[in-house]
């Protein structure tokens with residue numbers, strides 16, 4: 001049976017001008033429940049304007065946005081926004097409220113019971129590595145940028161909205177903090193179930209987080225597709241040149257062990273891992289499954305927790321990766 005449920009977000013022919021400047025032009029896309037769409041493109045291409053039209057912080061000139069099959073214009077903006085989590089680069093925490101009070105803002109507006117709010121706040125802060133005993137009573141200025149960003153994310157998740165919009169959520173952080181928060185973000189079970197639209201101009205970030213990427217230039221969609229499609233099957237020269245500078249890094253993050261090794265080779269690795277797996281605790285080294293990316297495998301092989309079960313070396317992995325790239329490029333040429 002085909003799935004007849006409407007997409008969670010459906011955007012049709014959305015356009016917006018500021019004066020003579022057409023900032024978003026005829027943008028359409030659909031997003032299924034649980035999908036993460038990344039809006040990517042150079043500075044000023046209209047990403048933030050597009051994102052803000054989803055929760056009516058900006059009203060479009062033409063086109064429609066439907067959330068769960070309902071036109072957003074038929075709902076009061078305040079009601080609509082309470083059902084959609086929103087995180088911005090500047091975080092926007094209330095300076096005179098504690099961390100716990102900041103997280104509780106929307107659940108309070110929604111009239112949730114105080115005990116339920118406290119339970120939820122405690123759980124979220126714990127999950128986001130901000131132990132409540134230490135951080136719940138602190139004020140935003142007492143936190144580092146990365147910690148403030150986590151509080152912003154906890155606040156967006158507090159009322160458990162099915163949709164989360166994120167505008168350059170890691171933009172203000174230094175590259176190392178940025179990479180580690182991004183990893184935590186990806187592993188957060190809470191977010192995996194949600195429909196997410198995330199704005200970034202960072203291609204690595206887009207490739208790590210996106211199920212699909214919408215690449216914009218001057219307000220127009222240049223390509224909408226999976227990271228793999230954008231990388232190996234670019235629609236036009238803009239798409240190709242946009243990724244040219246980081247091609248190798250992106251290829252390493254796109255191809256998985258399943259792509260580079262044959263089924264037999266992977267079965268050998270998995271059999272050895274199973275044989276050697278003694279305690280499966282959270283400190284156990286990463287396991288080499290079909291789905292882990294070549295980049296993750298390289299990090300595991302060269303890191304302090306190199307899996308003893310590896311049946312291949314870095315050199316063998318790179319050779320197999322080179323061959324897989326060739327196969328991939330040949331396949332798209334055909």
Ligand SMILES: Nc1ncnc2c1ncn2[C@@H]1O[C@H](COP(=O)(O)OP(=O)(O)OP(=O)(O)O)[C@@H](O)[C@H]1O
Nearest residue numbers: 018019023041042043044045046047048049050201
């Ligand atoms: N309220 C406004 N009035 C006039 N022009 C605006 C307004 N908001 C945005 N713009 C212009 O629209 C264009 C797109 O802005 P937008 O913030 O959507 O881009 P962006 O892709 O998110 O950029 P960045 O990555 O730099 O944040 C820019 O040229 C910007 O100057």
